[in-house]
Amino acid sequence: MAKMFDTSLRIDAAGPPGIPIVNNLRFLRHNAWYALDRVATRFPGPVVPLTGGNGSVVLLRGEEGARAYFTENDVFERLSDGIFALPKGRPWSKMFDAVITFNGDRHRRSRRLLMPITHKNAMDHYATVFAETLRRSRFAGDDGEPFDMAAEFLDITRANMLVCLLGIEVNDANVRLAGDVARLLRAFQNPLVLLFPSEAAWTPHGRWLRDLASVYDRLELLIERKRADDPRRDALSILCHTVDENGDRLSTPEIAGELHGLFAAGFETTAMSMTWALLTILGTPGPVPGTEHDLDAAVRESQRLLPTVPFSLPRRVARDIRVGPTVVPKGALAFAAPVLEHHDPASFPDPGVYRPDRWTGAKFSPYAFLPYGVGQRRCLGASFADLQIRTTLGLMRWPSLLTTEVDYVIRSGATAFPGKPVYVRTGPHTPAPGPVTGSVRRLWAA
Numbered sequence: 001m002a003k004m005f006d007t008s009l010r011i012d013a014a015g016p017p018g019i020p021i022v023n024n025l026r027f028l029r030h031n032a033w034y035a036l037d038r039v040a041t042r043f044p045g046p047v048v049p050l051t052g053g054n055g056s057v058v059l060l061r062g063e064e065g066a067r068a069y070f071t072e073n074d075v076f077e078r079l080s081d082g083i084f085a086l087p088k089g090r091p092w093s094k095m096f097d098a099v100i101t102f103n104g105d106r107h108r109r110s111r112r113l114l115m116p117i118t119h120k121n122a123m124d125h126y127a128t129v130f131a132e133t134l135r136r137s138r139f140a141g142d143d144g145e146p147f148d149m150a151a152e153f154l155d156i157t158r159a160n161m162l163v164c165l166l167g168i169e170v171n172d173a174n175v176r177l178a179g180d181v182a183r184l185l186r187a188f189q190n191p192l193v194l195l196f197p198s199e200a201a202w203t204p205h206g207r208w209l210r211d212l213a214s215v216y217d218r219l220e221l222l223i224e225r226k227r228a229d230d231p232r233r234d235a236l237s238i239l240c241h242t243v244d245e246n247g248d249r250l251s252t253p254e255i256a257g258e259l260h261g262l263f264a265a266g267f268e269t270t271a272m273s274m275t276w277a278l279l280t281i282l283g284t285p286g287p288v289p290g291t292e293h294d295l296d297a298a299v300r301e302s303q304r305l306l307p308t309v310p311f312s313l314p315r316r317v318a319r320d321i322r323v324g325p326t327v328v329p330k331g332a333l334a335f336a337a338p339v340l341e342h343h344d345p346a347s348f349p350d351p352g353v354y355r356p357d358r359w360t361g362a363k364f365s366p367y368a369f370l371p372y373g374v375g376q377r378r379c380l381g382a383s384f385a386d387l388q389i390r391t392t393l394g395l396m397r398w399p400s401l402l403t404t405e406v407d408y409v410i411r412s413g414a415t416a417f418p419g420k421p422v423y424v425r426t427g428p429h430t431p432a433p434g435p436v437t438g439s440v441r442r443l444w445a446a
Protein backbone atom coordinates (compact mmCIF):
# COMPACT_ATOMS: atom_id res chain seq x y z
CA MET A 1 0.00 0.00 0.00
CA ALA A 2 2.77 2.36 0.94
CA LYS A 3 3.95 2.72 -2.61
CA MET A 4 0.53 3.65 -3.92
CA PHE A 5 0.33 6.54 -1.47
CA ASP A 6 3.85 7.75 -2.04
CA THR A 7 2.81 11.40 -2.02
CA SER A 8 6.46 12.46 -1.84
CA LEU A 9 6.84 11.76 -5.59
CA ARG A 10 7.21 15.09 -7.35
CA ILE A 11 5.90 15.77 -10.82
CA ASP A 12 5.86 18.87 -12.95
CA ALA A 13 2.87 18.58 -15.31
CA ALA A 14 1.04 21.65 -16.60
CA GLY A 15 -2.38 21.81 -14.95
CA PRO A 16 -4.06 22.82 -11.69
CA PRO A 17 -2.17 22.12 -8.46
CA GLY A 18 -3.68 20.26 -5.52
CA ILE A 19 -3.12 19.22 -1.93
CA PRO A 20 -1.34 15.88 -2.13
CA ILE A 21 -3.04 13.76 0.54
CA VAL A 22 -6.50 15.31 0.13
CA ASN A 23 -6.34 14.65 -3.60
CA ASN A 24 -5.23 11.05 -3.14
CA LEU A 25 -8.19 10.39 -0.85
CA ARG A 26 -10.60 12.18 -3.16
CA PHE A 27 -9.42 10.04 -6.05
CA LEU A 28 -9.99 6.84 -4.09
CA ARG A 29 -13.49 7.87 -2.98
CA HIS A 30 -14.76 8.10 -6.55
CA ASN A 31 -14.99 5.38 -9.15
CA ALA A 32 -12.90 5.40 -12.29
CA TRP A 33 -15.19 7.93 -13.96
CA TYR A 34 -13.67 10.53 -11.68
CA ALA A 35 -10.43 10.43 -13.63
CA LEU A 36 -12.35 11.03 -16.83
CA ASP A 37 -14.80 13.65 -15.72
CA ARG A 38 -12.81 15.73 -13.33
CA VAL A 39 -9.11 15.25 -13.65
CA ALA A 40 -8.00 14.17 -17.12
CA THR A 41 -9.70 16.98 -18.99
CA ARG A 42 -7.98 19.64 -16.85
CA PHE A 43 -4.45 18.61 -17.79
CA PRO A 44 -3.37 19.38 -21.37
CA GLY A 45 -0.23 17.22 -21.67
CA PRO A 46 0.47 13.49 -22.15
CA VAL A 47 0.98 12.99 -18.40
CA VAL A 48 -1.94 13.57 -16.02
CA PRO A 49 -1.15 13.37 -12.31
CA LEU A 50 -4.42 11.78 -11.22
CA THR A 51 -3.99 12.72 -7.60
CA GLY A 52 -3.06 16.35 -8.34
CA GLY A 53 -0.17 17.90 -6.47
CA ASN A 54 2.04 14.80 -6.59
CA GLY A 55 3.15 12.03 -8.90
CA SER A 56 1.96 8.94 -7.05
CA VAL A 57 -0.69 7.97 -9.63
CA VAL A 58 -0.40 9.11 -13.24
CA LEU A 59 -2.40 8.64 -16.40
CA LEU A 60 -0.56 8.54 -19.74
CA ARG A 61 -2.69 9.81 -22.59
CA GLY A 62 -2.75 10.82 -26.24
CA GLU A 63 -0.51 9.30 -28.94
CA GLU A 64 2.66 10.26 -27.05
CA GLY A 65 1.50 9.03 -23.65
CA ALA A 66 -0.01 5.77 -24.92
CA ARG A 67 3.06 5.00 -27.07
CA ALA A 68 5.41 5.37 -24.09
CA TYR A 69 3.12 3.38 -21.82
CA PHE A 70 2.60 0.44 -24.17
CA THR A 71 6.06 0.19 -25.72
CA GLU A 72 8.49 1.02 -22.88
CA ASN A 73 7.83 -2.29 -21.16
CA ASP A 74 11.06 -2.25 -19.17
CA VAL A 75 10.03 1.06 -17.61
CA PHE A 76 6.27 0.61 -17.24
CA GLU A 77 6.26 -2.76 -15.49
CA ARG A 78 3.11 -4.76 -14.91
CA LEU A 79 2.38 -5.15 -11.19
CA SER A 80 2.92 -8.70 -10.03
CA ASP A 81 0.30 -8.71 -7.31
CA GLY A 82 -2.38 -6.15 -8.06
CA ILE A 83 -1.97 -2.62 -6.78
CA PHE A 84 -1.13 -3.78 -3.26
CA ALA A 85 2.50 -4.54 -2.47
CA LEU A 86 1.79 -7.99 -0.96
CA PRO A 87 4.46 -10.14 0.65
CA LYS A 88 5.95 -12.77 -1.65
CA GLY A 89 6.07 -16.54 -1.14
CA ARG A 90 2.60 -16.85 0.41
CA PRO A 91 0.01 -19.54 -0.44
CA TRP A 92 -1.74 -17.15 -2.81
CA SER A 93 1.42 -16.20 -4.71
CA LYS A 94 0.87 -18.96 -7.30
CA MET A 95 -2.18 -16.98 -8.42
CA PHE A 96 0.14 -14.28 -9.71
CA ASP A 97 2.57 -16.60 -11.50
CA ALA A 98 1.36 -16.05 -15.03
CA VAL A 99 2.23 -14.15 -18.20
CA ILE A 100 -0.23 -11.40 -17.30
CA THR A 101 1.90 -10.34 -14.30
CA PHE A 102 5.45 -11.28 -15.38
CA ASN A 103 7.93 -8.72 -16.67
CA GLY A 104 11.19 -8.89 -18.69
CA ASP A 105 12.60 -12.28 -19.75
CA ARG A 106 10.09 -14.23 -17.72
CA HIS A 107 7.28 -12.51 -19.57
CA ARG A 108 8.89 -13.12 -22.97
CA ARG A 109 9.40 -16.82 -22.18
CA SER A 110 5.80 -17.36 -21.08
CA ARG A 111 4.41 -15.58 -24.12
CA ARG A 112 6.58 -17.69 -26.41
CA LEU A 113 5.42 -20.93 -24.81
CA LEU A 114 1.75 -19.85 -24.81
CA MET A 115 1.61 -18.65 -28.42
CA PRO A 116 0.80 -22.06 -29.99
CA ILE A 117 -2.68 -21.96 -28.44
CA THR A 118 -3.65 -19.37 -31.06
CA HIS A 119 -2.22 -21.16 -34.12
CA LYS A 120 -4.55 -21.68 -37.08
CA ASN A 121 -5.19 -25.36 -36.49
CA ALA A 122 -6.39 -24.63 -32.96
CA MET A 123 -8.46 -21.64 -34.12
CA ASP A 124 -10.35 -23.79 -36.64
CA HIS A 125 -11.27 -26.14 -33.81
CA TYR A 126 -12.35 -23.23 -31.57
CA ALA A 127 -14.62 -21.83 -34.34
CA THR A 128 -16.50 -25.14 -34.52
CA VAL A 129 -16.96 -25.10 -30.74
CA PHE A 130 -18.21 -21.47 -30.77
CA ALA A 131 -20.86 -22.31 -33.38
CA GLU A 132 -22.01 -25.39 -31.45
CA THR A 133 -22.25 -23.44 -28.17
CA LEU A 134 -24.40 -20.77 -29.83
CA ARG A 135 -26.66 -23.50 -31.23
CA ARG A 136 -27.32 -24.74 -27.68
CA SER A 137 -27.88 -21.27 -26.23
CA ARG A 138 -31.06 -19.29 -25.64
CA PHE A 139 -30.20 -17.08 -28.60
CA ALA A 140 -30.97 -20.08 -30.84
CA GLY A 141 -34.40 -20.65 -29.28
CA ASP A 142 -37.63 -19.01 -30.36
CA ASP A 143 -39.83 -19.40 -27.28
CA GLY A 144 -40.33 -15.63 -27.00
CA GLU A 145 -39.33 -15.65 -23.30
CA PRO A 146 -37.22 -12.65 -22.19
CA PHE A 147 -33.70 -13.42 -20.96
CA ASP A 148 -30.70 -11.39 -19.82
CA MET A 149 -28.26 -11.18 -22.73
CA ALA A 150 -25.23 -10.50 -20.50
CA ALA A 151 -25.93 -13.59 -18.35
CA GLU A 152 -26.42 -15.69 -21.49
CA PHE A 153 -23.16 -14.46 -22.99
CA LEU A 154 -21.40 -15.34 -19.72
CA ASP A 155 -22.79 -18.89 -20.03
CA ILE A 156 -21.64 -19.01 -23.64
CA THR A 157 -18.09 -17.82 -22.99
CA ARG A 158 -17.79 -20.08 -19.93
CA ALA A 159 -18.77 -23.08 -22.05
CA ASN A 160 -16.33 -22.03 -24.77
CA MET A 161 -13.51 -21.64 -22.24
CA LEU A 162 -14.20 -25.11 -20.77
CA VAL A 163 -14.15 -26.83 -24.16
CA CYS A 164 -11.52 -24.76 -26.01
CA LEU A 165 -9.17 -23.86 -23.17
CA LEU A 166 -9.41 -26.82 -20.79
CA GLY A 167 -10.63 -29.42 -23.29
CA ILE A 168 -13.36 -30.67 -20.95
CA GLU A 169 -17.09 -31.00 -21.46
CA VAL A 170 -19.73 -28.64 -20.11
CA ASN A 171 -21.18 -30.57 -17.15
CA ASP A 172 -22.09 -29.56 -13.59
CA ALA A 173 -18.70 -30.39 -12.06
CA ASN A 174 -16.80 -28.50 -14.77
CA VAL A 175 -19.11 -25.48 -14.61
CA ARG A 176 -18.48 -25.48 -10.85
CA LEU A 177 -14.73 -25.54 -11.49
CA ALA A 178 -15.11 -22.53 -13.83
CA GLY A 179 -17.16 -20.71 -11.17
CA ASP A 180 -14.54 -21.48 -8.50
CA VAL A 181 -11.74 -20.18 -10.73
CA ALA A 182 -13.66 -16.94 -11.36
CA ARG A 183 -14.46 -16.52 -7.65
CA LEU A 184 -10.80 -16.75 -6.56
CA LEU A 185 -9.93 -13.44 -8.16
CA ARG A 186 -13.16 -11.79 -7.06
CA ALA A 187 -12.49 -12.83 -3.46
CA PHE A 188 -9.09 -11.23 -3.73
CA GLN A 189 -10.85 -7.88 -4.12
CA ASN A 190 -12.84 -8.39 -0.92
CA PRO A 191 -11.24 -6.24 1.83
CA LEU A 192 -12.19 -8.85 4.49
CA VAL A 193 -10.08 -11.44 2.68
CA LEU A 194 -7.09 -9.15 2.33
CA LEU A 195 -7.02 -7.17 5.53
CA PHE A 196 -7.45 -10.05 8.04
CA PRO A 197 -5.03 -12.72 6.84
CA SER A 198 -6.00 -15.36 9.41
CA GLU A 199 -5.67 -18.88 8.06
CA ALA A 200 -8.39 -20.24 10.43
CA ALA A 201 -10.89 -22.20 8.34
CA TRP A 202 -13.90 -20.10 9.37
CA THR A 203 -12.42 -16.72 8.35
CA PRO A 204 -12.97 -15.28 4.83
CA HIS A 205 -9.21 -15.43 4.27
CA GLY A 206 -8.97 -19.06 5.46
CA ARG A 207 -11.91 -20.07 3.27
CA TRP A 208 -10.31 -18.36 0.31
CA LEU A 209 -7.01 -20.23 0.85
CA ARG A 210 -8.91 -23.52 1.02
CA ASP A 211 -10.75 -22.70 -2.23
CA LEU A 212 -7.47 -21.70 -3.85
CA ALA A 213 -5.82 -25.00 -2.90
CA SER A 214 -8.84 -26.94 -4.17
CA VAL A 215 -8.89 -25.12 -7.54
CA TYR A 216 -5.17 -25.63 -8.08
CA ASP A 217 -5.41 -29.34 -7.09
CA ARG A 218 -8.16 -29.85 -9.67
CA LEU A 219 -6.24 -27.94 -12.36
CA GLU A 220 -3.03 -29.87 -11.71
CA LEU A 221 -4.87 -33.20 -11.87
CA LEU A 222 -6.37 -32.17 -15.20
CA ILE A 223 -2.93 -31.15 -16.51
CA GLU A 224 -1.39 -34.49 -15.53
CA ARG A 225 -4.20 -36.32 -17.34
CA LYS A 226 -3.69 -34.21 -20.47
CA ARG A 227 0.04 -34.86 -20.43
CA ALA A 228 -0.62 -38.60 -20.36
CA ASP A 229 -3.21 -38.33 -23.15
CA ASP A 230 -2.53 -38.04 -26.93
CA PRO A 231 -2.22 -34.43 -28.23
CA ARG A 232 -5.56 -32.78 -29.00
CA ARG A 233 -6.65 -29.36 -30.28
CA ASP A 234 -7.72 -27.76 -26.99
CA ALA A 235 -5.38 -25.14 -25.55
CA LEU A 236 -4.46 -27.17 -22.46
CA SER A 237 -3.43 -30.17 -24.52
CA ILE A 238 -1.35 -27.87 -26.75
CA LEU A 239 0.39 -26.39 -23.69
CA CYS A 240 1.07 -29.83 -22.22
CA HIS A 241 2.74 -31.01 -25.43
CA THR A 242 4.57 -27.80 -26.47
CA VAL A 243 8.37 -27.90 -26.27
CA ASP A 244 10.26 -24.99 -27.85
CA GLU A 245 13.41 -25.24 -30.00
CA ASN A 246 15.58 -25.09 -26.85
CA GLY A 247 13.71 -27.96 -25.22
CA ASP A 248 11.97 -25.56 -22.83
CA ARG A 249 8.41 -26.31 -21.69
CA LEU A 250 5.96 -25.10 -19.06
CA SER A 251 5.87 -27.17 -15.84
CA THR A 252 2.60 -28.36 -14.33
CA PRO A 253 2.40 -25.54 -11.70
CA GLU A 254 3.26 -23.01 -14.42
CA ILE A 255 0.45 -24.27 -16.66
CA ALA A 256 -1.97 -24.14 -13.70
CA GLY A 257 -1.08 -20.48 -13.08
CA GLU A 258 -1.47 -19.68 -16.77
CA LEU A 259 -4.83 -21.44 -17.03
CA HIS A 260 -6.08 -19.40 -14.10
CA GLY A 261 -4.81 -16.19 -15.72
CA LEU A 262 -6.24 -17.01 -19.16
CA PHE A 263 -9.60 -17.86 -17.65
CA ALA A 264 -9.66 -14.71 -15.50
CA ALA A 265 -8.61 -12.50 -18.42
CA GLY A 266 -10.83 -14.02 -21.07
CA PHE A 267 -14.17 -15.14 -19.70
CA GLU A 268 -16.05 -12.02 -18.56
CA THR A 269 -14.24 -9.67 -20.97
CA THR A 270 -15.41 -11.60 -24.04
CA ALA A 271 -18.97 -11.94 -22.72
CA MET A 272 -19.17 -8.20 -22.05
CA SER A 273 -17.71 -7.30 -25.45
CA MET A 274 -20.50 -9.35 -27.03
CA THR A 275 -23.03 -7.64 -24.77
CA TRP A 276 -21.93 -4.12 -25.74
CA ALA A 277 -21.80 -5.07 -29.42
CA LEU A 278 -25.29 -6.57 -29.39
CA LEU A 279 -26.65 -3.63 -27.40
CA THR A 280 -25.33 -1.05 -29.85
CA ILE A 281 -26.53 -3.09 -32.84
CA LEU A 282 -30.04 -3.56 -31.46
CA GLY A 283 -30.28 -0.13 -29.86
CA THR A 284 -29.38 1.82 -33.01
CA PRO A 285 -32.19 2.60 -35.49
CA GLY A 286 -31.60 1.31 -39.01
CA PRO A 287 -30.58 -2.00 -40.54
CA VAL A 288 -28.67 -4.60 -38.52
CA PRO A 289 -25.34 -5.81 -39.98
CA GLY A 290 -26.01 -7.93 -43.07
CA THR A 291 -22.50 -8.96 -44.11
CA GLU A 292 -19.30 -10.10 -42.42
CA HIS A 293 -17.80 -6.72 -43.20
CA ASP A 294 -20.75 -4.88 -41.60
CA LEU A 295 -20.52 -7.04 -38.50
CA ASP A 296 -16.78 -6.48 -38.19
CA ALA A 297 -17.30 -2.72 -38.40
CA ALA A 298 -20.15 -2.85 -35.86
CA VAL A 299 -18.04 -4.85 -33.38
CA ARG A 300 -15.08 -2.48 -33.70
CA GLU A 301 -17.32 0.55 -33.32
CA SER A 302 -18.92 -0.86 -30.15
CA GLN A 303 -15.44 -1.68 -28.78
CA ARG A 304 -14.41 1.89 -29.49
CA LEU A 305 -17.51 3.48 -28.02
CA LEU A 306 -18.04 1.26 -24.97
CA PRO A 307 -14.72 -0.51 -24.32
CA THR A 308 -14.95 -3.54 -22.06
CA VAL A 309 -11.58 -2.72 -20.49
CA PRO A 310 -11.74 1.08 -20.25
CA PHE A 311 -8.53 1.44 -18.22
CA SER A 312 -5.38 -0.57 -18.82
CA LEU A 313 -3.93 -2.90 -16.22
CA PRO A 314 -1.76 -0.70 -13.96
CA ARG A 315 2.04 -0.51 -14.28
CA ARG A 316 4.73 0.58 -11.83
CA VAL A 317 7.34 3.01 -13.18
CA ALA A 318 10.76 1.32 -12.81
CA ARG A 319 12.87 4.44 -13.43
CA ASP A 320 12.32 8.14 -14.11
CA ILE A 321 11.18 8.62 -17.70
CA ARG A 322 10.46 11.75 -19.72
CA VAL A 323 7.19 11.73 -21.65
CA GLY A 324 6.74 14.96 -23.61
CA PRO A 325 7.66 17.82 -21.28
CA THR A 326 7.11 15.82 -18.08
CA VAL A 327 9.32 13.45 -16.11
CA VAL A 328 7.26 10.61 -14.66
CA PRO A 329 8.94 9.66 -11.39
CA LYS A 330 10.24 6.20 -10.53
CA GLY A 331 7.75 4.45 -8.21
CA ALA A 332 4.61 6.07 -9.65
CA LEU A 333 1.60 3.90 -10.39
CA ALA A 334 0.72 4.44 -14.06
CA PHE A 335 -2.39 3.82 -16.16
CA ALA A 336 -3.46 4.37 -19.73
CA ALA A 337 -7.13 4.86 -20.60
CA PRO A 338 -8.31 3.30 -23.87
CA VAL A 339 -11.71 4.85 -23.21
CA LEU A 340 -10.18 8.34 -23.40
CA GLU A 341 -8.22 7.53 -26.56
CA HIS A 342 -11.35 6.07 -28.19
CA HIS A 343 -13.20 9.31 -27.50
CA ASP A 344 -10.52 11.68 -28.70
CA PRO A 345 -12.12 13.79 -31.48
CA ALA A 346 -8.71 14.23 -33.13
CA SER A 347 -8.72 10.50 -33.94
CA PHE A 348 -12.47 9.86 -34.17
CA PRO A 349 -14.59 12.86 -35.24
CA ASP A 350 -17.93 12.98 -33.34
CA PRO A 351 -16.55 10.39 -30.94
CA GLY A 352 -19.86 9.80 -29.11
CA VAL A 353 -21.70 8.86 -32.29
CA TYR A 354 -22.05 5.17 -33.14
CA ARG A 355 -20.93 5.10 -36.74
CA PRO A 356 -19.66 1.70 -37.95
CA ASP A 357 -18.95 3.08 -41.42
CA ARG A 358 -16.04 5.09 -40.00
CA TRP A 359 -14.12 1.78 -40.15
CA THR A 360 -14.55 1.31 -43.90
CA GLY A 361 -11.16 1.74 -45.52
CA ALA A 362 -9.93 3.75 -42.51
CA LYS A 363 -6.53 3.40 -40.87
CA PHE A 364 -6.22 4.51 -37.26
CA SER A 365 -3.10 4.74 -35.15
CA PRO A 366 -2.59 1.61 -33.00
CA TYR A 367 -2.41 4.00 -30.02
CA ALA A 368 -5.86 5.45 -30.74
CA PHE A 369 -7.85 2.19 -30.79
CA LEU A 370 -6.86 -0.01 -27.88
CA PRO A 371 -9.53 -2.55 -26.93
CA TYR A 372 -6.78 -5.14 -26.46
CA GLY A 373 -3.83 -2.84 -25.71
CA VAL A 374 -0.89 -2.82 -28.16
CA GLY A 375 2.75 -3.96 -28.40
CA GLN A 376 4.56 -6.80 -26.65
CA ARG A 377 1.86 -7.06 -24.00
CA ARG A 378 -1.14 -6.88 -26.34
CA CYS A 379 -3.92 -9.19 -25.18
CA LEU A 380 -2.76 -12.73 -25.78
CA GLY A 381 -6.33 -13.91 -26.35
CA ALA A 382 -7.33 -11.15 -28.81
CA SER A 383 -7.65 -13.42 -31.84
CA PHE A 384 -9.52 -16.02 -29.75
CA ALA A 385 -11.90 -13.31 -28.49
CA ASP A 386 -12.34 -11.72 -31.95
CA LEU A 387 -13.18 -15.07 -33.51
CA GLN A 388 -15.58 -15.90 -30.70
CA ILE A 389 -17.41 -12.57 -30.93
CA ARG A 390 -17.70 -12.66 -34.72
CA THR A 391 -18.72 -16.34 -34.87
CA THR A 392 -21.34 -15.97 -32.15
CA LEU A 393 -22.87 -12.73 -33.41
CA GLY A 394 -22.42 -13.72 -37.06
CA LEU A 395 -24.49 -16.88 -36.67
CA MET A 396 -27.14 -15.28 -34.45
CA ARG A 397 -30.70 -14.47 -35.48
CA TRP A 398 -31.02 -10.99 -34.02
CA PRO A 399 -33.28 -10.88 -30.94
CA SER A 400 -35.36 -7.84 -29.91
CA LEU A 401 -34.11 -5.52 -27.21
CA LEU A 402 -36.53 -5.15 -24.29
CA THR A 403 -34.46 -3.23 -21.70
CA THR A 404 -33.47 0.24 -22.87
CA GLU A 405 -32.07 1.82 -19.71
CA VAL A 406 -28.51 0.57 -19.42
CA ASP A 407 -25.70 1.66 -17.11
CA TYR A 408 -22.02 1.26 -17.95
CA VAL A 409 -20.52 0.05 -14.66
CA ILE A 410 -16.84 -0.71 -14.18
CA ARG A 411 -16.46 -3.66 -11.81
CA SER A 412 -13.29 -4.40 -9.85
CA GLY A 413 -11.66 -1.46 -11.57
CA ALA A 414 -11.32 -3.48 -14.78
CA THR A 415 -14.31 -4.74 -16.78
CA ALA A 416 -17.39 -2.75 -17.84
CA PHE A 417 -20.70 -4.54 -17.20
CA PRO A 418 -24.30 -3.38 -17.65
CA GLY A 419 -25.53 -2.28 -14.19
CA LYS A 420 -28.68 -4.44 -14.38
CA PRO A 421 -29.95 -7.29 -16.58
CA VAL A 422 -30.46 -6.32 -20.23
CA TYR A 423 -33.43 -8.34 -21.47
CA VAL A 424 -33.87 -9.51 -25.03
CA ARG A 425 -36.37 -11.84 -26.67
CA THR A 426 -35.98 -14.18 -29.63
CA GLY A 427 -38.79 -15.13 -31.97
CA PRO A 428 -40.93 -12.89 -34.17
CA HIS A 429 -39.68 -9.33 -34.09
CA THR A 430 -41.40 -6.72 -31.96
CA PRO A 431 -41.29 -3.00 -32.84
CA ALA A 432 -37.91 -1.27 -32.49
CA PRO A 433 -37.21 -0.24 -28.88
CA GLY A 434 -37.21 3.35 -27.68
CA PRO A 435 -33.85 5.13 -27.49
CA VAL A 436 -31.36 3.60 -25.08
CA THR A 437 -30.90 5.68 -21.91
CA GLY A 438 -28.75 5.32 -18.78
CA SER A 439 -25.10 6.02 -18.09
CA VAL A 440 -23.96 4.33 -21.35
CA ARG A 441 -25.07 7.66 -22.82
CA ARG A 442 -22.09 9.37 -21.22
CA LEU A 443 -20.05 7.63 -23.90
CA TRP A 444 -22.65 6.83 -26.55
CA ALA A 445 -23.98 10.27 -27.13
CA ALA A 446 -26.53 9.96 -29.89
Ligand code: HEM
Pocket residue numbers: 070099100101111261262263265266267269270271273308309312313370371372373374376377378379380381382384385386
Ligand atom coordinates in the same frame (compact mmCIF):
# COMPACT_ATOMS: atom_id res chain seq x y z
C1 HEM B 1 -13.05 -9.16 -25.82
C2 HEM B 1 -12.35 -9.79 -24.88
C3 HEM B 1 -11.06 -9.30 -24.31
C4 HEM B 1 -10.65 -8.02 -24.08
C5 HEM B 1 -11.43 -6.73 -24.31
C6 HEM B 1 -9.31 -8.10 -23.53
C7 HEM B 1 -8.54 -7.02 -23.20
C8 HEM B 1 -7.25 -7.10 -22.72
C9 HEM B 1 -6.46 -5.98 -22.35
C10 HEM B 1 -6.90 -4.53 -22.46
C11 HEM B 1 -5.26 -6.45 -21.92
C12 HEM B 1 -4.12 -5.65 -21.33
C13 HEM B 1 -3.30 -4.95 -22.31
C14 HEM B 1 -2.31 -4.04 -21.58
O1 HEM B 1 -2.59 -3.52 -20.50
O2 HEM B 1 -1.23 -3.89 -22.12
C15 HEM B 1 -5.29 -7.89 -22.00
C16 HEM B 1 -4.26 -8.71 -21.65
C17 HEM B 1 -4.34 -10.07 -21.66
N1 HEM B 1 -5.39 -10.84 -22.08
FE1 HEM B 1 -7.13 -10.15 -22.87
N2 HEM B 1 -8.94 -9.42 -23.45
C18 HEM B 1 -9.98 -10.18 -23.92
C19 HEM B 1 -10.01 -11.56 -24.04
C20 HEM B 1 -9.01 -12.40 -23.65
C21 HEM B 1 -9.05 -13.84 -23.79
C22 HEM B 1 -10.21 -14.63 -24.40
C23 HEM B 1 -7.89 -14.33 -23.25
C24 HEM B 1 -7.41 -15.73 -23.11
C25 HEM B 1 -7.90 -16.77 -23.74
C26 HEM B 1 -7.11 -13.18 -22.81
C27 HEM B 1 -5.85 -13.25 -22.23
C28 HEM B 1 -5.07 -12.16 -21.93
C29 HEM B 1 -3.72 -12.26 -21.39
C30 HEM B 1 -2.98 -13.55 -21.06
C31 HEM B 1 -3.26 -10.96 -21.24
C32 HEM B 1 -1.90 -10.53 -20.73
C33 HEM B 1 -0.92 -10.40 -21.88
C34 HEM B 1 0.48 -9.98 -21.44
O3 HEM B 1 0.61 -9.29 -20.44
O4 HEM B 1 1.44 -10.34 -22.14
N3 HEM B 1 -7.82 -12.04 -23.06
N4 HEM B 1 -6.51 -8.27 -22.51
